[in-house]
Amino acid sequence: MNQQIAAKPLANNLLENATYDPGNLFNAIKTKFQLKNDAALSGKLAVSAPVISKVRRKKMPISDALLVRMHDVTGMQISEIRQLMGVSQ
Numbered sequence: 001m002n003q004q005i006a007a008k009p010l011a012n013n014l015l016e017n018a019t020y021d022p023g024n025l026f027n028a029i030k031t032k033f034q035l036k037n038d039a040a041l042s043g044k045l046a047v048s049a050p051v052i053s054k055v056r057r058k059k060m061p062i063s064d065a066l067l068v069r070m071h072d073v074t075g076m077q078i079s080e081i082r083q084l085m086g087v088s089q
Contacts, residue, residue: 019086023056028084029074045069 026041035041038056042049047066054060062085071078082088 019088020058021086022058022062024086025070025081025084026052026056029070032074045073 026038029035029044030041033044035044038052039049042052045066046069051060051066055062067078067081070076070081
């Protein structure tokens with residue numbers, strides 16, 4: 001049976017949420033793949049380094065496309081990714 005993943009959209013108001021920490025997620029992915037820095041992370045995720053920087057600094061929310069890309073690359077469940085970011089289910 002084919003299951004679809006229902007991911008809640010990450011709205012801009014998340015940027016104001018005190019528990020939202022995309023840096024924690026990025027650090028976990030860097031550790032998992034033994035990446036040295038965000039430039040290596042951007043290469044692994046196939047996104048530009050400025051996007052990683054803006055998301056890390058909470059200047060830009062993680063897009064649905066990036067969320068799915070992180071799932072595809074890491075094999076982590078969407079719920080685990082959201083938890084690492086500090087986003088409640």
